[in-house]
Amino acid sequence: MLTWNAPTGNWTVLRIGHTAVGQQNHSAPASGTGLDCDKFSQKAFDFHFEKMFEKLMPSLTGLAENGKVGLLIDSYEMGLQNWTEGMIDAFDSRHSYSIINYLPALTGRVIGSAQITEMFLNDFRRTHAELMAVNYYQRFHELCKKHKLISYTEPYSGGVFEEMQVGQKLDISMGEFWAGLTVLWPNSSLQRTVKLASSIAHAKGETVVGAESFTAEPLSGKWQQYPYSMKAKGDLMFTKGLTRIIFHRYAHQPHPDAKPGMTMGPWGIHFDRTNTWWKPGKAWITYLTRCQHLLRQGAPVADLAYYTGEELPGETLIPENTPFAPPPGYDYDLINSETLLSATITNARLTTSLGLQYRLLVIPFAAPMSFKVLRKLSELVKQGLFIVGRKPSGPIGLADYSVHLQAFEDLTNNLWYSSNSVFENSSLEDVLRQLNILPDFTYSSASGDAPVNYIHRTNEGDDIYFIANQRRTVEQLFCEFRINGKAPSFWNPDTGEITPARVYQSVGELTRMSLTMAASGSVFVVFSNKYQSEKSYLTIIKDGLPLLPNKRFENTSLNSNRGVINNFTYTAWIKPEIDIALSEEEFFGKNLTDHYAIFPADGEQYFGKGHGIAGFTTGRNGIALYHGSTGKIKLVLVIKQPITGWTHLAIVYNQGKPSVYLNGVFFKCGEGTEMDIHPGIGLAFQQHGASYFNGEMEALQMLPKVIELQAIVSIYKKGVPAPQMPFTIQPIAGDNKEFLLWENAHYTLRSSLGKEHRYTCTAIDEPANISDDWQVSFPPASGAPANIALQRLQSLHKHDDPGVRYFSGTAIYQKTVSLFKDAMSSNKSIFLDLGRVEVIAVIKVNQKSSFTLWKPPYLADITAYLQPGKNTIEIQVTNLWPNRLIGDEQLPEENEYNYTDIPGKFASLFNGGIKKWPDWYVKGLPKPAGGRTTFTTWKHYDKNSPLLESGLLGPVYLRTAIKI
Secondary structure, three states: OOOOOOOOOOOOOOOOOOOOOOOEOOOOOHHHOOEOOOOOOHHHHHHHHHHHHOOOHHHHHHHHHOOOOEEEEOOOOOOOOOOOOOHHHHHHHHOOOOOHHHHHHHHOOOOOOHHHHHHHHHHHHHHHHHHHHHHHHHHHHHHHHHOOOEEEEOOOOOOOOOHHHHHOOOOEEEEEEEOOOOOOOOHHHHHHHHHHHHHHHHHHOOOOOEEEEEEOOOOOOOOOOOHHHHHHHHHHHHHOOOOEEEEOOOOOOOOOOOOEEOOEOOEOOOOOOOOOOOOOOHHHHHHHHHHHHHHOOOEEOOOEEEEOOOOOOOOOOOHHHOOOOOOOOOOEEEEOHHHHHOOEEEOOEEEOOOOOEEOEEEEOOOOEEOHHHHHHHHHHHHOOOOEEEOOOOEEOOHHHHHHHHHHHHHHHHHHHHHOOOEEOOOOHHHHHHHOOOOOOEEEEEOOOOOOEEEEEEEEOOEEEEEEEEOOOOOEEEEEEEOOOOOEEEEEOOOOOOEEEOOEOEEEOOEEEEEEEEOOOOEEEEEEEOOOOOOOOEEEEEEOOEEOOOOOOOOOOHHHHHHOOOOOEEEEEEEEEOOOOOOOHHHOOOOOOOOOEOEOOOOHHHHHOOOEEEEEEEEEOOEEEEEEEEOOEEEEEEEEEOOOOOOEEEEEEEEOOEEEEEEOOEEEEEOOOOOOEEEEOOOOOOOOOOOEEOOEEEEEEEEEOOOOOHHHHHHHHHOOOOOOOOOOOEEEOOOOOOOEEEOOOEEEEEEEOOOOEEEEEEOOOOOOEEOOEEEEEEOOOOOOOOOEEEEEEOOOHHHOOOHHHHOOOOEEEEEEEEEEOHHHOOOOEEEEEEOEEEEOEEEEEEOOOOOEEEOOOOOEEEOHHHOOOEEEEEEEEEEOOOHHHHHHHOOOOOOOOEOOOOOOOHHHHHOOOEEOOOOHHHHOOOOOOOOOOOOEEOEOOOOOOOOOOOOEEEEOOEEEEEEEO
C-alpha cells in the first residue's frame, strides 16, 4: 500500500517489480527443456550447474583427471534480461549514485534530459555486463576448474555482456565458421568471431584458439563436403588466428554397419565414421594437426590494435567494416578497456601486460568513453603512443558526466587537436606511410586478383608466416616479407618436409621471393638463422627468359576490360559442388550471397557513372547472373537447372542482354539494361568480394565479342582441358640436390654472390599416358558389380551400369605398367600423376607403398617403389555418398519420411526426417533385403537430383623429373 501526501497536480505512480522473462533454454531434448536460469545470479547458476551435473560428473572424473573433458558455453542465443534479485545493491556498489531515482528510465521515460538518461542506461548496461561476466562466465570457469574440466566459450551473439570481457574469464575462447553457403540465416558473418576469439587469446597470452568448425546448412552439407572442398575455408580461419579445429558435428552411429546412418537432423558436413572418406581423410587431419602445432608457437605479430569501445550491448566491431579498415599487409588484434588500461609503451609501441606490441591504436568510431580510459589514452600518448581515429563523443557514464565533464572535454580537445600523435582526419594508409611502417606481407599475382591471406608469428628469433590461397586455381605470386637478414625455408604441412627457399632477395628491410601456390594451396614460410642454406639465388632464367618473377605483377585487367562494353562472352567449364541461392529470400548483406565464380564488382567505381560489371555464380541447382554498380549488386537472371558434374557454360552479352548456354545448348535470355556492362575477370579483390566459389572452374576466358552458337558448340566439343602441371622447377631438400626440373630447357641460376650456374636439361622423358585399360573392383554389398573393365578412364557417374553409375564408397583401380631399366637413374624421379580425382586417392605401387592424395596436384613420387619390368599400380579412389543415395531413390521406398507444406527456404529444415526408426536398426540387426543399399535418418535427395563426378577421371601419366 502506498501512503503519500501528494502535492497538487497530476502524478503518475509507478509500481516497479520484476519477473522471469519466460525464456526457455534451447536447443535441448524435451526432457531437458525449461525456464532459462538467471545468469546475473551466482546462486541461481550454482543451482543450475549442480542439478545438471550431479549424476553425470562421477562418470567424467577419470577423463577429467587427464585433461580430456571440457564444457562449453555455446554462442549466446537466449535473449536479454535486465534484472535480478540484488540488482539495486549490485548497481549502487559499482557507481557513485543510487539507481532508485532513475528507475523510471527503465519504462522509457526521460530523467533530467535525454543525455542524462542515456548515460544512466549506459551505467545500467555496464552493470548487466559485469554481472554476466562474474556470476555466469567466471563462475562457470570456477566450477569447471573445481572439477578439473576445461572451460570453453563462444562469447558472442548479442547477449547483455561485453564479448571480449567474458571471453577472458574462461580457459579457451572459440569462434565459429560455416562450410559452403548460408541461406537460412547470415551465418557466414560469424567468421568474424574467429578473429574475436584469437584477440581474446592473445590478450590472455594463450596459444589455443578454438572454433566450432565447418558447420553446414542442409544445402551445403548433405554429404557433399570433403577434405579438399573444406581446405581453403579452414586455411582462411588459420590466418585469422585459429589454432584448434573443433568439428561440427559428429553423429554417434549406434548401428554397426548401417550407412550413412544417423544424422543430426538436416545439419552438418557429416564428420562421422560412416562417411565414405572417414579413413583416407586421416591425411587431412594430419595436415590440420601440423598447421595447428606451428600456429601455436611463439607470439602473434600485428601492427594494429582496434579499440572495441565501451558501449553495450552489441557485437564487437569488425575493423574491415569501419572507416579505418586495415590496409592489405597489416594484421590486427581487437583490444578492450581491460587490456588497454593495463598497457604500457615500449619503443613507441603499445605493449600489453603480457608483452604483445602494436604500432598503432585505432579508435574507429566517435563513441562515448569513460574518463578513466580517456585519461589512460592521454598517459600513453605522452609516452609515445600513436592513435588513429575518432574523438570520443562524450562521457559514457553519469558519474563521469557529473564530476569530470569539463575535464573530459579539455582532455579530449587536447589529445585530438593539440597532439602530433593523434590522427583523426587522415587515412590509416597515410598515417602508416607517414610513420614509415611498412606492410608485414604484400603480394601481387599473375592472375591480378589472387585471393591470398597470411598470418605471422615470431618464436625464439624465428618468423613464421602461413600463406594460403583461397581459390581452386594455381596462383603465381611475387611476395615481399618485412624480414631481413634471415634465411627462408618452406615447411609443408601436408608432408612435414622442410625445404630451403633457394630463390629470394633481401632488399632493405624486405625479403622478396616468388611463390607458386597450388589450387587452394598453403605453405609455411619460416625465416630463421638456424636453416641457412649454402647457396641462394636471385633469379632463374629458362631459355633466356626469367622463369620466376623478380618484381611485382602489374594488373592489366582494368584497362583490358575498360573498352569491352555490352558485347562480350564468358566461357568456362564448371563443376559446382553445393547448391546456391537462387532467390532474394536467400540473400543476405551487401554482397547478397557468399561465393561468386566471377564477382560483380562495382562498375561505377571502376568505369564511371552508368557502368556496371557482369558476374555470376553457379551451383548444383542452377546459375545466377548479377550486375554490380552504384555500390549495389542486382540479380538479373536465374536459371534453375540441375548441374551434373563438369558442364560447359557460355554467357553471351549482346547489346547488354545476357544469354546462357549449357553444354552447347541455349537455355535462357535475360533482359537488357540501361547501364553499359563490362566483364569483371580480374577486378574482384578480397576487400570487395573475391571471385571464388564452392567448386571448380577450368578454361575461364572472356572473349571481347559476341560469339554464335556454332562457336560455343565447338568449344564444348573439345571437352574439359586436362589439369596443367603447376611447376616447372621446384626447390627440394636432401640428396645434395637443390632443384627438381620438370621441363627440358637451358637453365641459368644467378646466385646472390654474382655467379651464374648453367644447366642444360635434356633427359626428361615425354609423359607416358596410362589412362587406358584399367580394371576396377568394387566392395561387396555396395550395389555395384564385383569388377568392371574401363577401356578409357571416365567419371563413374557416366557408366551404363546403374550399379556403377550410382556407386558410392571406395573403388580399386588396377593396372600393370612396364619400365625399361634405362628409364631409371640416380638423378631421375618418376611421378604418378592422377590428373583429376573424385575425391581422395590412396596409391600403392607393387604393394610396397601407400600415398594418400586428397588435394591437387594429385602427384606422387613413386621412384623408390618401382622396378625394371612389370609394375603393379593400385589406386583406391573414394567418392561421396550422394550418388548411391540418389540411386536408391530410383527404388521403392523402405521407410517413411516427414514432408510438410512449409514454403520457401526453411522447408529444408522440416522435409526429410524419418518418421520411425525401423526395428532392425534399433536392434542392431542386419538391414533386410529391400533393394536399397543405404539407410539414413534424413533424406536429402530424390531420384532427379544431379549426380556428382565420381572416381578416377585422369588423365593418368607417368612423369619424370630431374634433380640438379
